[in-house]
Amino acid sequence: MKRLTIIVPCYNEEAVLPSSLSQLTALLQQLIDQQAVAPTSRLLFVDDGSRDQTWSLIASAQLNNQLVTGLQFSRNFGHQSALLAGLTVASQDADIMITIDADLQDDIQAIPKMIALSTQADVIYGVRDSRKTDTWFKRWSATMFYSLMHGLGVEMVPNAADFRLMSKRAVLALLDLPERNMFLRGMVPLVGFPTQKVFYDRKPRTAGETKYPLRKMIAFAVDGITSFSTVPLRLIMNLGIFVVFIGVVLMIYSLIRKFTGQVVAGWSSLMVSMWVLGGVQLIALSVLGEYVSKVFKEVKRRPRFIIQTDTYSQQKPNETSNSTTA
Template sequence: VITIDADLQDDVTAIYEMVAKYNQGFDVVYGVRSSRQTDTFFKRRSALAFYSLMKHMGVDMVPNSADYRLMSKRAVTALLKFKERNLFLRGMVPLVGYPSAKVLYERKERFAGESKYPLSKMIRFAFDGISSFSTVPIRMIMSLGFLVILISIFFLIFTLVQWMRGAVISGWSSLMISIWFLGGVQLVCVSVIGEYVGKIFKETKQRPRFTIEKDDFTPKFK
């Protein structure tokens, strides 16, 4: 199976090389852009930022590869075992795990029409990818909560020093320390709940734990 966008920008002659890679034993062949010269400066920078962000979030993706790819029958069958409904295919296909290769090609200018992916859709696309594959944002909230608690401890020390010097307004110290400390505790509590929700989130996806590439087991006894 070969998937390709309908805007005629992907080079169809790369299909020959994809099929050659398939005949060499690769089950997944990614069409990868050799450059982004046809993109605007903003599109190039935002694309690089997107792939860098996804990598830091723990999402395994092939940079500069969209939906132009070849997949063998068994790779497609393995992909269909993923039961989730919010499909982020760029992150799901690498999870199949079969041997893969890349084919570089030069993307052409758009033949007709305009891009259907403005900035708002790109941001939504990135959010879908992160929320479908990563629980890192939950841990970031927990880190933020501990940071706020540390700031509240610093405020506690600072206000005690100011109180001993007699340079504080009555009630200001307790109010500021309470706000910062309780805010940090709330963030930590929310992130702890989020950890449990994240585990439920992963369980409900019911993704296959592994994919058997080759089975050489032959029973000795009937």
């Protein structure tokens, strides 16, 4: 039987964590009882520097539930870093790893299906069957994002977030990628290996607040685009050529108006230099700055996360086995 670790990133999730702990424990115990996974399988909750009682709840659960383990960051490093930390630690002894958000909007009943398919593929993507629980704007923006990423040549699985199963060899291959700018939705497909999909209906959030408001969603999209594609840089050159063409046309138009006596003093210079060229320069500098900032982060080689407390590594598999079979 394969040893499973379910990795759950948490950030200020005290409102949903009691329910998540209960549901995931029941599911994992059921899988163990059915001999679908090894008795040494575990839950791994990664506290991403929460400011509420998230870690206290995880630490308390570990006292009474030997299936539960946890990682606590020294500060907030971000959702993608929390996922990566969980995969890094779990890959020490797990055969298969599943990542799922703490709010459990992703259907945990898809997990047994993923495990059943793990004999056929190294990566099993959880894919939303529909986006009917989303607002119109979120459905539209998601469609535009996936279309844009596809157009830029970035390989992604539409409507698949971070709910996925990965084999140990797939995780180890992912961990060999040295990037500090983490965008796992684009990095996992780079690993290759056979893949499968499990479709499910996403549930509405039962408590707490979303950790991805519009501002963070836009930043996440920009990070994904600039981490995987140089097309925006080429677009700057094309835009520059286009602006030069427009400038020449406006110059000819201005000369015609001057010779016909219809020119207004200063109109041409304002139109061409201030508005058109100024706007293009700001856009170009912003795009270039985004790429330079990524190079800046990469060359510093700072750690992607710092673990303050690790109860997963402290807990030996045979200890888990004794407690879960009791």
